Amino acid sequence: MDPILESLNEVQREIVTSCDGPMLVLAGAGSGKTRAVTHKIAWLLSRLHYMPWRVLAMTFTNKAAGEMRERVKKLVGLPAEGLDMGTFHSMCARMLRRHADLLGYTSHFLIFDADDSAVLMRQVVDQLNLDRKRFAPKALCGAYDSLRSHGKSVEHWVKSSRHEGEWRQKAAMAFAQYEVQKRRLDAMDFTDLMDRMLDLLTEHEDVRNLYRERFQYVLVDEMQDTNGVQLRLLERLVGPHMRICAVGDDDQSIYGWRGARVENMLEFGQTFPGTRIMRMEQNYRSTRTIIDAAHEVIANNRRRHAKKLWTENQDGDELVLVTADSEGDEARRLSALVKKLSGDGTALRKMAVFFRTNAQSRSFEEELARQGIPHVVVGGMRFYERAEVKDTLAYLRLVANERDDVSFVRIANKPARGIGDNALEKLRDVAVEKNVPLLVVARELAATQTPERWVKSLAAFVRLVDGWKSLAPGTAVAELAQEVLKTSGYVQKMESLDRIEAESRLANLDQLITAMTEFQRIHPDGSLTDYLEQVALITDIDLWQEDQDRLPLMTVHAAKGLEFDVVFATGMEEGLFPYESHVSSGEVEEERRLFYVALTRARQKVVVSWARSRARFGEWSFSKMSRFVGEIPDGLLSRGELPKRRSFAEVMGGEAPPPLGATPLAPPPRGAAAGASAHEVAEGSASEAAASPGGGGTPKARSGSGRVERRRPRAASEPTALPGPSWTGKKVSHRGHGDGRVLAVVGSGAKALAVVRFDESSMVTTVPAASLTLLP
DNA sequence: TGCCTAATGGTTTTT
DNA sequence: CCATTAGGCA
Numbered sequence: 001m002d003p004i005l006e007s008l009n010e011v012q013r014e015i016v017t018s019c020d021g022p023m024l025v026l027a028g029a030g031s032g033k034t035r036a037v038t039h040k041i042a043w044l045l046s047r048l049h050y051m052p053w054r055v056l057a058m059t060f061t062n063k064a065a066g067e068m069r070e071r072v073k074k075l076v077g078l079p080a081e082g083l084d085m086g087t088f089h090s091m092c093a094r095m096l097r098r099h100a101d102l103l104g105y106t107s108h109f110l111i112f113d114a115d116d117s118a119v120l121m122r123q124v125v126d127q128l129n130l131d132r133k134r135f136a137p138k139a140l141c142g143a144y145d146s147l148r149s150h151g152k153s154v155e156h157w158v159k160s161s162r163h164e165g166e167w168r169q170k171a172a173m174a175f176a177q178y179e180v181q182k183r184r185l186d187a188m189d190f191t192d193l194m195d196r197m198l199d200l201l202t203e204h205e206d207v208r209n210l211y212r213e214r215f216q217y218v219l220v221d222e223m224q225d226t227n228g229v230q231l232r233l234l235e236r237l238v239g240p241h242m243r244i245c246a247v248g249d250d251d252q253s254i255y256g257w258r259g260a261r262v263e264n265m266l267e268f269g270q271t272f273p274g275t276r277i278m279r280m281e282q283n284y285r286s287t288r289t290i291i292d293a294a295h296e297v298i299a300n301n302r303r304r305h306a307k308k309l310w311t312e313n314q315d316g317d318e319l320v321l322v323t324a325d326s327e328g329d330e331a332r333r334l335s336a337l338v339k340k341l342s343g344d345g346t347a348l349r350k351m352a353v354f355f356r357t358n359a360q361s362r363s364f365e366e367e368l369a370r371q372g373i374p375h376v377v378v379g380g381m382r383f384y385e386r387a388e389v390k391d392t393l394a395y396l397r398l399v400a401n402e403r404d405d406v407s408f409v410r411i412a413n414k415p416a417r418g419i420g421d422n423a424l425e426k427l428r429d430v431a432v433e434k435n436v437p438l439l440v441v442a443r444e445l446a447a448t449q450t451p452e453r454w455v456k457s458l459a460a461f462v463r464l465v466d467g468w469k470s471l472a473p474g475t476a477v478a479e480l481a482q483e484v485l486k487t488s489g490y491v492q493k494m495e496s497l498d499r500i501e502a503e504s505r506l507a508n509l510d511q512l513i514t515a516m517t518e519f520q521r522i523h524p525d526g527s528l529t530d531y532l533e534q535v536a537l538i539t540d541i542d543l544w545q546e547d548q549d550r551l552p553l554m555t556v557h558a559a560k561g562l563e564f565d566v567v568f569a570t571g572m573e574e575g576l577f578p579y580e581s582h583v584s585s586g587e588v589e590e591e592r593r594l595f596y597v598a599l600t601r602a603r604q605k606v607v608v609s610w611a612r613s614r615a616r617f618g619e620w621s622f623s624k625m626s627r628f629v630g631e632i633p634d635g636l637l638s639r640g641e642l643p644k645r646r647s648f649a650e651v652m653g654g655e656a657p658p659p660l661g662a663t664p665l666a667p668p669p670r671g672a673a674a675g676a677s678a679h680e681v682a683e684g685s686a687s688e689a690a691a692s693p694g695g696g697g698t699p700k701a702r703s704g705s706g707r708v709e710r711r712r713p714r715a716a717s718e719p720t721a722l723p724g725p726s727w728t729g730k731k732v733s734h735r736g737h738g739d740g741r742v743l744a745v746v747g748s749g750a751k752a753l754a755v756v757r758f759d760e761s762s763m764v765t766t767v768p769a770a771s772l773t774l775l776p
Numbered sequence: 777t778g779c780c781t782a783a784t785g786g787t788t789t790t791t
Numbered sequence: 792c793c794a795t796t797a798g799g800c801a
Contacts, residue, residue: 061791089791114790133785190791257789357788379790413777420777537791557789579788594789617786618792 004042004075008035015245015278016040019048019217022238022272024265025247028309029294029600030285030563033247037219038068040245041083042075044217052082054216056237060225062087062538064561068221084215088230089190090537092197096188097533099200099207108401108529110187111536115385116406117141117178117189124177127432130170144175148191149259151228184435186403194229201236212239222561223248223268227259235271242272250305251298252597254557256590262303283309285563285603287316293606293636294599300631301589318638319599321629322609327360327571330611331367334568337607338373338551341566348374348551350565354598356577360570361553368551378544378554384535388494388505389512393535395484396477399468400528403437412438415493418457427458439465464488477531478516485509556598567602569595572610573623595628608637731775742772 005013012032015025016039027033041057044050059065065085073080084091093111100107112120121137147157158165158172182189188196201208218238220226223246226234238244246268253262269275283291291311298304322337324330334353342348353364353375361377368375384390391414394407413419430441439462446459468484475483485491494505519531526534544552556569571577578591599606608629613622629637727742 087791193791254789255791258791359787416777418777555789576788581788590789615792 002047004039004047008032008039009282011278011280011282012036012039015280016043018276019044019243019245022242022268022275023245023278024223024268024275025245025278025280026265026305026307027247027249027280028283028307029249029252029597030283031280031309032282032284033221033280034068034071036280037221037245037247038071039075041068041072041080041219045072045079046076050216052079053084054214055083055219056091056215056217057083057085057219058088058091058221059085060087060222060561062090063544064221087537088226088233089193090533092193092233093533093537095211096193096197096200097529099204102204102207103196103200104183105188105196106186106401106403108186108532110185110397110401110404110406111193111533112182112187112189112406113536114138114141114190115390116187117145119406119409120181120185120187121174121178124174124181128170128173128177130174134167135171135174140171140174140178143171144178145189145191146257146259147175148195149227149229151259184403185405185437186401187406194227194233198229198233198236201233208236211237215239216241216243218244220244220246221248222252224250224253224262224265225255225260226264228261228264229259231261231264231267231271238272242274244272251301251593252560252600254560254590254594254597256587279307281307281309283311283313283600285313286311286600287313287604289316289318289636290599290602290606293319293632294596296633296636297592297599297628297631298596301592303589317605318636319606319608319632321637321639322607323625323639324609324611325613327363327611327614328367330570330609331363334364334570334607334609335367335371335373337568338368339371341605342373346565348549351551351568352559352562352564352566352601353551353553353568353570354556354559354601355553355570356556356579356594357571358555364553364570373551374549375551375553376544376548378552379558384538386508388508391490392481392485392509392512393532395468395488395490396481396528397532398439398465399472399480399484400532402439402465402469405431405438408438411488412461415489417461417489418454419461420454423454423458426454472528476516476520477526477528478513478520480528481513481516556594559601560597563601563603565603566605566607567598569598569606569608570610571614572608572626572629573614574626575623576614577626578628592628595626608632727772727774732772733775 005016008016009032012035015023015036019040025033025036027036037057041055044055045052057065057068059068065087069080069083069085072083086094096103096105096109097107100109110116118137118141121141122132125132125135125137125140147154154172154175158168182192201211215237218234220234225248234244234246246265248265250262250265253260256262269277286294288311291309291313295308322330322333324333338348338351341351355361355364358379365375365377384393391411394404394410397404397407398411409424412424424438427438427441427445430445431438434441442458443462443466445455446462448455464487467487468480471483472480491506491509516531519526519534523530552564575583577595578588582588582591610623610625610629613620615621730742732740732742
């Protein structure tokens with residue numbers, strides 16, 4: 001038996017070895033899809049002797065591409081290096097660079113991230129004299145993006161509205177202006193990468209033929225999450241040979257809101273006539289109980305291909321339901337379970353906490369820190385979104401492309417160098433009038449030698465930028481960045497800030513430089529533009545290092561494609577999961593698929609949890625358990641012993657429940673009275689909590705309810721210089737991490753360890769208390 | 777120009 | 792509740 005086929009089942013073998021026409025693989029969760037794809041690539045390379053660059057593979061994340069490449073490498077060795085693998089976005093960006101001029105862009109066009117787009121949109125909104133509130137730039141970007149990803153025209157969008165016609169009309173003007181400005185800036189946003197690529201292949205026959213010739217085999221992963229444009233892209237990319245293999249699972253389509261069309265799976269056969277359809281329905285990942293439970297849930301969806309996963313795996317444990325009183329309580333109960341499992345030998349990195357929205361991570365972070373459980377939030381504050389990192393990149397972007405007005409505005413006066421708001425205002429007027437980039441206007445003005453102060457400042461700035469520009473061609477990225485940071489005065493300014501703040505930022509810049517050096521090691525010939533592009537398309541999943549044993553926390557969306565021994569599916573409440581706006585708009589099925597994805601990530605155990613009450617915008621609200629939990633049959637779900645239903649007073653800390661329909665109560669004393677209180681309240685020490693029943697002198701009486709925030713008398717002892725439990729809740733600073741708040745202290749004196757949530761990174765980390773300074 | 781305080785409004789999900 | 796921003800002041 002061929003070693004490439006040895007470890008495969010019947011279906012997988014068939015998939016691997018049939019390579020002469022279009023194929024669609026309906027691959028259920030955990031059915032060994034990645035294995036099939038990697039072995040197929042290996043087959044193409046080593047048995048059918050495809051040259052690596054003739055194989056194009058599209059994945060959903062760069063991380064998935066990297067992993068796939070590694071696995072192919074294990075099978076066939078070095079040739080795997082030359083494979084064209086990546087996300088749709090990164091592959092398109094690369095191809096677009098090569099032919100940018102055909103579309104009226106330069107080859108170092110900018111790639112706008114969501115932030116850049118919002119900045120530009122804000123300028124547009126101001127320009128059109130629209131109200132920033134009613135026309136929130138971010139919301140406009142979102143609307144416009146969704147519009148395009150769904151393949152709708154602006155005209156259609158405007159007409160389709162019966163209400164708010166005037167709003168849409170004006171928004172449409174903003175969209176148009178946004179397009180104009182984006183063009184002028186030589187920039188593409190994420191959606192453009194798809195749309196312009198489609199233009200390129202549609203309008204330029206020679207380019208189309210070039211790639212059709214080049215790519216003799218095309219593989220697509222996660223087909224269910226591609227959008228209409230992407231399907232058409234594939235259609236044009238794949239030549240008459242039609243050697244394409246797409247893999248997907250309609251039950252796992254969770255990006256409908258971004259334009260993903262499950263229909264792409266159904267229509268695949270029409271786009272590529274003669275498609276062979278293969279099914280992979282044996283699950284190798286999960287216990288039978290998990291598979292059955294997941295099936296029962298997803299079977300409630302009407303719009304799906306009827307199918308059923310099966311497995312030869314053991315039955316395994318029942319799923320476990322955890323009911324909590326509040327989100328803090330939920331976090332506490334799950335942390336206890338994590339501790340127990342970890343004690344029984346399950347590595348933290350083999351477990352995962354999932355939630356519907358990013359905001360939910362907070363309560364878990366706090367509790368895990370309190371318990372000293374190492375963890376990592378995948379997708380929280382991103383490294384490349386930190387201000388100092390973005391500033392540095394903005395400098396480089398301006399050097400790489402002088403049409404980058406967004407970057408110009410960002411850093412022209414950072415550090416302050418006398419180019420204030422009115423200077424920028426004047427620049428922009430001229431720029432718009434003449435339709436030239438800000439930097440060019442600035443350069444012209446500088447040459448006029450007008451004695452005004454702001455013109456002089458501008459001239460100095462232009463000199464700096466031009467200096468870097470002349471330096472750029474022969475200089476390594478890391479070196480250039482260091483030069484820029486030094487001569488711009490950016491670092492110097494930072495050093496003059498208070499020490500601690502500065503150090504953490506400088507540490508981040510150090511890390512950035514390190515990353516640049518690393519980039520150079522991998523791409524010795526990489527240009528500045530290459531570097532900026534790679535950085536623009538990086539995601540948090542890509543950055544997630546699994547080498548440390550930490551409990552990962554992430555949204556279910558981020559969990560796609562991953563697997564864990566134990567999965568905690570949290571926040572299972574009506575309104576949250578399924579998310580409220582999706583229930584009313586009839587998109588519950590996508591929410592259910594999302595839950596299905598969550599369940600099927602698990603190999604051994606699933607814990608689903610929900611909280612009866614949850615704070616939203618600081619107000620407390622009460623929810624029912626998610627309908628999805630109810631869809632798991634009784635025999636498969638252990639409801640555990642329900643915590644005895646506590647009285648409202650016990651839960652909320654001594655307050656009486658609100659009359660029905662009344663304003664919700666004041667929140668339980670979480671933040672304000674520092675870490676400890678939430679604990680005690682949930683443990684049910686109601687007597688203590690009743691101490692000051694709406695007493696006088698409390699700061700904010702909440703209107704309507706007549707209730708007030710409970711305030712616990714502060715411990716008499718003032719925090720001492722010596723680290724100890726008294727530091728809990730205090731603001732501190734750390735050289736390296738910056739400012740933060742102490743969540744817990746273990747031990748006391750010189751050896752004490754403090755768990756701190758740092759503002760800058762929003763990271764929760766354990767550090768020696770001795771390394772902290774107490775802030776007032 | 778830059779720093780501080782007050783008010784305001786925001787929670788889906790991401791390439 | 793939180794983070795971000797607008798607006799006033801030094």
